[in-house]
Amino acid sequence: MRVDNVPDPKLQEKDDVILRVTATAICGSDLHLYRGKMPATEEGDIFGHEFMGVVEEVGSEVTAVKKGDRVVIPFVIACGNCFFCQHDLMSACETTNTGPGAAINKKIIPPPAALFGFSHLYGGIPGGQAEFVRVPKGNFGPFKVPGSLSDEKVLFLSDILPTAWQAVTNANITKGSTVAIYGAGPVGLLSAACAKMLGAEQIFVVDHNDYRLQYAKDTYGAIPVNFDKVDAAEFIIEQTKGHRGVDGVIDAIGFEAKGSILETIMTNLKIEGSSGAALRQCIAAVRRGGVVSVPGVYAGPIHGFLFGDAFDKGLTFKMGQTHVHKYLPQLLEYIENGDLSPEAIITHRMNLSDAAKGYEIFEKREEECRKVILTP
Known part of the structure; x- marks a missing residue:
């Protein structure tokens, strides 16, 4: 695990969004990648599937969000239109995982939905442990959150x-x-x-x-x-x-x-x-x-x-993987009402530049670590 400078992401599709990340997290699932346990993880892959931020740029067909909107990004990338999305089974979306790694498991037809930062088996989409991220399916994925709630209170809606x-x-x-x-x-x-x-x-x-x-x-x-x-x-x-x-x-x-x-x-x-x-x-x-x-x-x-x-x-x-999108409105309401306080599990707050150390602490359960938050 290392922190590098890489080219900023660009819009590739008309419904893409470019997000400026304000908070991201290290997930227990990231440790599978960190330990070399997930197939089709390659040198230079950008990890991270729990993140949120501010919309910086939108594609010509994006109408759901605009520049300046504060959003949480579901870790599952779903189109919102296919058979499975229409049945609220977003993690089974049949259109987003088109990378070559999707064919590794021949028994999965079609492959599962693409995930941010989680090996080429799940699409090879660069993740959110970064300053900027390209977010596909900008009309369906980004979930607006109120400015009255801190990043830490709503970040975990991502996963x-x-x-x-x-x-x-x-x-x-x-x-x-x-x-x-x-x-x-x-x-x-x-x-x-x-x-x-x-x-x-x-x-x-x-x-x-x-x-x-x-x-x-x-x-x-x-x-x-x-x-x-x-x-x-x-x-x-x-x-x-x-x-x-x-x-x-x-x-x-x-x-x-x-x-x-x-x-x-x-x-x-x-x-x-x-x-x-x-x-x-x-x-x-x-x-x-x-x-x-x-x-x-x-x-x-x-x-x-x-x-x-x-x-x-x-x-x-x-x-199975979580159908994140279907639960977000209800869970946000629980947070706003004070019924759930997911931020209580956070123990470590670190700069993105210290991500390698954050992974080490989390993996080894050092310093009574429960959850690591990274800010660019």
Whole structure:
């Protein structure tokens, strides 16, 4: 990871927008790229898919925003017109991912929507950890935000807040529900915030970073579970009524979950692309008829996916990239009303020029880091 001077982006299509970035963030998903785990990541790629700023220039066909507008940019690039966008499935947009990397996974036809700064598998679109960004589909993507709210309050509308919201609503969490959240990173913590707002009765948060678990307990009233000290699923089951397990479970860890020695060997040999450790725990912790919601990224075949157990328990699985655009108006209202304060998870504020250090701190969990914000 390094910071370079590169040519400023230019308008390429009539519906493009050029954005001057005022705030951007390092996402847990960026660490997959940073660790070399995502295919089709190339030298010189510009990372970053959580960003916002001020419109500097618009293409001739852009009517939704104008120069000077303050906007948040969804990390998913969607057209708004295709079959999937018309069904509010923006992360499945079938028109935006046209790069050569989209053909790497031959089993995905058509490829998923393009994402900002997230490898050529997802379109190879330069990301937002920069001073300026070209934003395609300027009539559908940029979301205007009021000047009365600080950047930090609305920045996470770009990804992790709608991702957490989709994860919780996919898990059917309502008043009186019980939920287990695996992973106390930014998405896991905001999932706890959303679950609390919706009235969940019990919120278990599973991780092995004690400072993050303590934060989840202090801030969201979560029950902390350190998986280095106990079998998390067994502990959760023992704490639920009737020892049945939770109503819904959220895998906010994904394919880099620490698995068995066999899984580590298979991953290193490229025989499998993802660890099944987190999913196995989720299947065990949820009650019969419950929901397993997966916002965590997966990148290939999974060893030890207990499909028979899932079938026997009658589980429902809901997963995938977030359909960001559909949730933004409602989530902005929650922020304006004070029901959600996503900025509370921020621990580190750094200049964009210090991005390499920010990645190192975040990756190593140094200085009790929860979330890093970068400003150009």
